[in-house]
Amino acid sequence: MMQEEELPRREREKLRQRREMFDAALKLFSEKGFHNVSMHEIAKNAEFAIGTLYKFFKNKEELYKALVIENSDRFHQALTKAVEETDDEIEKLRNYVRTKSAVFMDNISVIRLYFAETRGASFNIKAGLDNEIRERYEKFIYTLASIFESGIEKKLFQNIAAPYHLAVALDGLCNAFLALWLESPEKHPYPADPDVILNILFKGLIAL
Amino acid sequence: MMQEEELPRREREKLRQRREMFDAALKLFSEKGFHNVSMHEIAKNAEFAIGTLYKFFKNKEELYKALVIENSDRFHQALTKAVEETDDEIEKLRNYVRTKSAVFMDNISVIRLYFAETRGASFNIKAGLDNEIRERYEKFIYTLASIFESGIEKKLFQNIAAPYHLAVALDGLCNAFLALWLESPEKHPYPADPDVILNILFKGLIAL
Amino acid sequence: MMQEEELPRREREKLRQRREMFDAALKLFSEKGFHNVSMHEIAKNAEFAIGTLYKFFKNKEELYKALVIENSDRFHQALTKAVEETDDEIEKLRNYVRTKSAVFMDNISVIRLYFAETRGASFNIKAGLDNEIRERYEKFIYTLASIFESGIEKKLFQNIAAPYHLAVALDGLCNAFLALWLESPEKHPYPADPDVILNILFKGLIAL
Amino acid sequence: MMQEEELPRREREKLRQRREMFDAALKLFSEKGFHNVSMHEIAKNAEFAIGTLYKFFKNKEELYKALVIENSDRFHQALTKAVEETDDEIEKLRNYVRTKSAVFMDNISVIRLYFAETRGASFNIKAGLDNEIRERYEKFIYTLASIFESGIEKKLFQNIAAPYHLAVALDGLCNAFLALWLESPEKHPYPADPDVILNILFKGLIAL
DNA sequence: GATGAATGAGTTTTCATTCAT
DNA sequence: GATGAATGAAAACTCATTCAT
Structure with a gap:
């Protein structure tokens, strides 16, 4: 697999954002469970707009x-x-x-x-x-x-x-x-x- | 404890109903999980009105x-x-x-x-x-x-x-x-x- | 109007029950308002079965x-x-x-x-x-x-x-x-x- | 206080919507009373989705x-x-x-x-x-x-x-x-x- | 490309009323 | 005649998802 550092800046930025969303989601899901976490909550915690979250994950x-x-x-x-x-x-x-x-x-x-x-x-x-x-x-x-x-x-x-x-x-x-x-x-x-x-x-x- | 068979008919009937609700709920919860089962669904499966379900269980x-x-x-x-x-x-x-x-x-x-x-x-x-x-x-x-x-x-x-x-x-x-x-x-x-x-x-x- | 005391016992009894229902209802309605009082509550307070309440008042x-x-x-x-x-x-x-x-x-x-x-x-x-x-x-x-x-x-x-x-x-x-x-x-x-x-x-x- | 006309368009729009909700709610409440009006009714009359109504008013x-x-x-x-x-x-x-x-x-x-x-x-x-x-x-x-x-x-x-x-x-x-x-x-x-x-x-x- | 306002289907819960016992 | 178990319509509220800006 290509090393992350070698990726074009755009791609690197994307990965970073994805990781931030993951981090927020993981924290919330593990604390409260799938159904007790809303997409808004994840977006807010990850400091992204809800729409951006949906750009990265279909649902x-x-x-x-x-x-x-x-x-x-x-x-x-x-x-x-x-x-x-x-x-x-x-x-x-x-x-x-x-x-x-x-x-x-x-x-x-x-x-x-x-x-x-x-x-x-x-x-x-x-x-x-x-x-x-x-x-x-x-x-x-x-x-x-x-x-x-x-x-x-x-x-x-x-x-x-x-x-x-x-x-x-x-x-x-x-x-x-x-x-x-x-x-x-x-x-x-x-x-x-x-x-x-x-x-x-x-x-x-x-x-x- | 009194044997179930010796209970007055009313009580026996109550227990039977409770068991039917339990059975329906158990089946659904175990198949789909707590949050993916609605009280309406349970009531319907148990063949009771939703209100009756709530008579037996507060929520x-x-x-x-x-x-x-x-x-x-x-x-x-x-x-x-x-x-x-x-x-x-x-x-x-x-x-x-x-x-x-x-x-x-x-x-x-x-x-x-x-x-x-x-x-x-x-x-x-x-x-x-x-x-x-x-x-x-x-x-x-x-x-x-x-x-x-x-x-x-x-x-x-x-x-x-x-x-x-x-x-x-x-x-x-x-x-x-x-x-x-x-x-x-x-x-x-x-x-x-x-x-x-x-x-x-x-x-x-x-x-x- | 006929005096209450002269009524047949049956009728007198009825009136007494009606008064008891009224008293309970009045107390509850005045404390909590029409919509915040349930018929069950009134029946319970008046110490009658809900069905009996409905015998006296259509709804x-x-x-x-x-x-x-x-x-x-x-x-x-x-x-x-x-x-x-x-x-x-x-x-x-x-x-x-x-x-x-x-x-x-x-x-x-x-x-x-x-x-x-x-x-x-x-x-x-x-x-x-x-x-x-x-x-x-x-x-x-x-x-x-x-x-x-x-x-x-x-x-x-x-x-x-x-x-x-x-x-x-x-x-x-x-x-x-x-x-x-x-x-x-x-x-x-x-x-x-x-x-x-x-x-x-x-x-x-x-x-x- | 800033004059309403000077507010940014977004804010003005918000205020307009709020007013529309208020108008619908006022009309219905005054006609039928608090408990005889549903939030759906208000939303419908104000021509908003129910969720939008709840965005403006907590409950x-x-x-x-x-x-x-x-x-x-x-x-x-x-x-x-x-x-x-x-x-x-x-x-x-x-x-x-x-x-x-x-x-x-x-x-x-x-x-x-x-x-x-x-x-x-x-x-x-x-x-x-x-x-x-x-x-x-x-x-x-x-x-x-x-x-x-x-x-x-x-x-x-x-x-x-x-x-x-x-x-x-x-x-x-x-x-x-x-x-x-x-x-x-x-x-x-x-x-x-x-x-x-x-x-x-x-x-x-x-x-x- | 990012944003977040708007949507409305779906959920839990209550309670007036009925009717078999 | 009294009872209260059973009913189900209707209400408040949430949240995944979309889409105009």
Whole structure:
């Protein structure tokens, strides 16, 4: 992709405006939910006229979709990059947990939206979003699964469950702990150490 | 509490009507979300006049809250009963997973709502609901935690993590697998065997 | 008219119920205005079922009309009786002012309604009411006028204006002072002495 | 204050629209009363969309209040100006009666509303209005009272009653005669000559 | 190209009135 | 004859979207 800095001034300006609209929309949507934010409110917060907002996004739905999808892409790219940084499967998982946590911390607003979308709250209203998000999610779960698969092949991991199930499990564990933190950061400070989560997967609860 | 069958006819009739309104509301809310369902729509689906709906529920919010809370109570009662049916900690966990699955299967619609509420999608709009739900959830997590605690004391379980964390982990695992099934039942048929989930917790991924 | 006590029990009972409905309605209407009182509210306050209320009054409008008209009749009867008690014109006027004041004090609630109707606030909504009230008012003004007329004939009064105008003037003076008291009884205590009002009419502001 | 004609076109346009809304609202309110006029009706009559009406007035209450208060101000300004035009107390009173009559003739619609508000028909519903109107009324009564006071001091007027009472009396007289005309202009043509009213006050009914 | 005034469909809610029990 | 549950028309108000300037 062309670097932003290399774009003609006009285009750069456009992108900046789009980002400002995104920022305002994200803040409001994550605080109040899709239906409790009006386009006027977004326009006002972004300091644009309502008409300008509509120049950039066909309608409220499109704005919301773009917001969720672009952020979701950003997250998955970060996660994919994280697991690709090393060849060691255990280290990959550790990087995954660490990066997912970091992304959470830095993007609480968008995470709220993302959860809303991935956790059934969207009710398929914003038609199409569901599928696009699900697809990305699914793809990443396969990436995780293949890590488990190769770990099992290398006898690094015991074959306690299908690699796909292990991937789902790890993702579920992460979400559970991150949700804990999301809801009351002061009560459940997020464990800096990713091994708290990984240990549960790695060590058996029951001695053999 | 008096059995429903023993109630005077008038009361029974009232309850039946209330249930019909609940059913219609649940169906619509779970399909389209709180803001995409109008009270007229609910009344029409329930085959009552709009005024009658308002005789039963002060306003849309109340209806929604009652719907979520009453179902949430039903779930937690079922889960609590399940873990109390046996004294064996492992069996308790097995009952928990089995019951949670069963409840899921039988109440997909309301589960969607419940997820929406427990997973942050409600955006605190429906003030108070959040807290009431969260409280019930928290309480049950503690119930789970105490099972792990006593299991660890009895040396049934290895001490691989704090009991509270183990509870969060198990719940997260269940949710992850159930969400899988919720989204595409045909592709990921829910494992009839609760041990698929429990194994991941019980067996260590890494051999000692 | 047949005396109430001589009526058959059934009829007496009916009248009692009607009075109870009237009392509740009057209290509510005078406190909150026609449109801010619901038939349910009236029924509840009168301790009757809504259906029973409708057995007595065809609809809300009828109830309101009956309320205003019957009370208005009561007032005009009292006023007519007052001016008929003596043959002296000055005493007649004094009795009028005195009685009007007394009626005011004792019927503040209904006075509020009456003012609303006679002072244009009803906006002809309650079609027909206007005219019926106006007619009674008009009739009484003529009664007053005839007092002035005969007073002028007897040379008791100076011929400073048409008798009809004098009647309107006296009524207006009374209303103005009574309104003063109606609005803030503590600030403008109603003059026990009717001569405060009559003096203004009797004595000339400008010396001849 | 800047003259309306000098305002930028946009502002002038705004004012014109507001006036059109006011006109439609005034007409309807005065014909049918606050509760019998819907915002849709007003919008339709003013030939604006309902949303536009709400852009100008936060809600129905605000529209009504603005209508009553702005007109009430206009009236009191006219009356105040009228009594300030001359130094002679008698002439002041004559100007007052004349102006009040003229205002009546020209603003029958708004007078209906004004009467409704000043004569207790508003039932304190439109909270705050009562007081704001009453305050203006009270203030003007004091203005009148001070005219009587200085007239009495100058021995122009006999000291037949307290100045405040004389003010109330004159206002009451005017209202009574104007109400007469308001109700049936054809039957009781308003006396062009303000002295018909003033005479009643000026001349004594009873010879000394 | 940006603006924001204007639009009106759609939503929640109330309440007068009816009528089966 | 009394009751009050059920009805649904109608009201206030919001907000996504358009389009003339």
